[in-house]
Amino acid sequence: MTVSDSVIRPRIAVVLAAGRGTRMRSELPKVLHPVAGRPMISWVLDAARAAGCRRIVVIVGHGAERLRAAVAAPDVVFVTQEPQLGTGHALAQAAPAIEGAAQLLVLSGDVPLVSPRTLEKLVAPSAWGALAVAELDRPERLGRVLAAAHGGLERIVEAADASPEELEVRTVNAGLYALPAPEIFSYLDRLDDHNAQGELYLTDAVGAAAADGERLELVPLDDPSEAWGVNTRRQLGEVHRRLLERHLEALMDAGVTVLDPARTVVEPQVEVGADTVLHPGVSLLGKTRVGRGCTLHQGAWLHDTELGDGVTVKPYSVLDGAKVGPASQVGPFSRLRPGADLGHGVAVGNFVEVKNSRLADGVKAGHLAYLGDAEIGPEANIGAGVVTCNYDGQKKHKTKIGKGAFVGSDTMLVAPVTVGDDAVTGAGSVITQDVPDGALGVGRGRQRVIEDWARRRARHEES
Ligand code: UD1
Ligand code: CA
Numbered sequence: 001m002t003v004s005d006s007v008i009r010p011r012i013a014v015v016l017a018a019g020r021g022t023r024m025r026s027e028l029p030k031v032l033h034p035v036a037g038r039p040m041i042s043w044v045l046d047a048a049r050a051a052g053c054r055r056i057v058v059i060v061g062h063g064a065e066r067l068r069a070a071v072a073a074p075d076v077v078f079v080t081q082e083p084q085l086g087t088g089h090a091l092a093q094a095a096p097a098i099e100g101a102a103q104l105l106v107l108s109g110d111v112p113l114v115s116p117r118t119l120e121k122l123v124a125p126s127a128w129g130a131l132a133v134a135e136l137d138r139p140e141r142l143g144r145v146l147a148a149a150h151g152g153l154e155r156i157v158e159a160a161d162a163s164p165e166e167l168e169v170r171t172v173n174a175g176l177y178a179l180p181a182p183e184i185f186s187y188l189d190r191l192d193d194h195n196a197q198g199e200l201y202l203t204d205a206v207g208a209a210a211a212d213g214e215r216l217e218l219v220p221l222d223d224p225s226e227a228w229g230v231n232t233r234r235q236l237g238e239v240h241r242r243l244l245e246r247h248l249e250a251l252m253d254a255g256v257t258v259l260d261p262a263r264t265v266v267e268p269q270v271e272v273g274a275d276t277v278l279h280p281g282v283s284l285l286g287k288t289r290v291g292r293g294c295t296l297h298q299g300a301w302l303h304d305t306e307l308g309d310g311v312t313v314k315p316y317s318v319l320d321g322a323k324v325g326p327a328s329q330v331g332p333f334s335r336l337r338p339g340a341d342l343g344h345g346v347a348v349g350n351f352v353e354v355k356n357s358r359l360a361d362g363v364k365a366g367h368l369a370y371l372g373d374a375e376i377g378p379e380a381n382i383g384a385g386v387v388t389c390n391y392d393g394q395k396k397h398k399t400k401i402g403k404g405a406f407v408g409s410d411t412m413l414v415a416p417v418t419v420g421d422d423a424v425t426g427a428g429s430v431i432t433q434d435v436p437d438g439a440l441g442v443g444r445g446r447q448r449v450i451e452d453w454a455r456r457r458a459r460h461e462e463s
Helices: 040-050 064-071 087-092 116-123 183-189 202-211 233-253 453-462
Strands: 011-016 055-060 076-080 102-108 129-135 144-147 153-157 171-181 216-220 283-285 301-303 318-320 347-350 353-355 364-367 370-372 374-376 387-389 399-401 412-414 417-419
Touching (some): 011 040, 040 102, 064 076, 087 202, 116 171, 116 216, 153 216, 171 183
Parallel strands (some): 387 412
16 A cells, blocks of 8 residues: 555645744744744645645644634644654654544644645655655755665654764755555654654654665655745744745736845735736735736835726835725825725825725825725815814714815815715815805805004014
């Protein structure tokens, strides 16, 4: 029987995630540290799912409660490893959770760059088992893989236990394996901790199977960075950067211009349409979707935001939970908050804040405005300094502005209030009553002119 007999053996992922991760110097369990916007371990779980694992066993220990809360899902079972005596001991804990024969994909929660393709390749060969290997220029503290004459595995030696010659080997163990259950468990039962770290090494169990004459295929990674593990904050930074880089590469291949990839952050779930141009210093986060032919300038920060086609976001604009229709212009220095919903060809400019408001097609709000809980009709013009006074200290109220309305500069709209279609408000007005369609609403002190005032003051000061 081989590990690839998937007809008989269900494919189950076991993710090792109980370790303390001491070198991170953190309160947070290592595998929960976010990379590219999500906990490290989520990337591993996703890869396992994409590779057809219907069940995932997660080995938890250090920070178990937080880990359970963070990754609970119908296809995930948790097994506790307490105390944590090493990777071999960790996998051994999975035995009771796995009934009968299975094809195990054993993954490390701290190796998040693993791709589904790699996992498919691990289960493909008709060997007893397989492990992913990579040739790295800087193998650092990763386990070194020694190949047998027949090309399969001979054994793995941990960096801490390696001789100087063994440290010269640049083929590393990525910590990703396909192994048959229950067979692997009998090797785990026989492990000892006679090594530099005093741990029960999974790598020794794999070596023992090879020594027994079982064939373990060495599967080279197409992208050696998949082997990068996270033991330190520096490695966390490298892995984060690599995840972003991968996504930027895919976007560029699909027709997006990224002027300076090293200074552009696009999280992996973000979609960007072809012919969109991303200037340096753009951040696209969460579930953001950008249309085709958009231009995003320096400092555009978008989170969970949707842009239609042909939108321009000028420098230093912050958009969170917003929707912007096609051919609209936002910024510079605009802030769109959750529920901001802009139609077609809207222009929102300098220091304009919009929250929970619908701005219909062609609305213009060029300067220094606060628009909250408002419904603004097509082609309305919002002057500089307009404020919807939507909050009375207890409740939020709605402002309605009709189509084609002209709200004069510095108008305070004390909600609830309606400005009708084609209505106008005088600059500097405090509007507390509805303005009917086509009417002018003025609410301000009448100007007084005192003739000859300056000369009279001067004379007064002399005396
Ligand atoms: C391990 C491998 C090494 C490989 C590297 C790849 C062993 C002995 N060494 O080393 O050959 O190159 O991964 O990244 O397997 N864990 C537990 N329980 C434990 C100890 C660890 O669940 O008792 C988990 C950790 O949370 C981590 C994973 O197993 O997610 C790997 O453990 P870690 O201590 O980071 O192993 P490495 O020293 O990196
Ligand atoms: Ca590790």
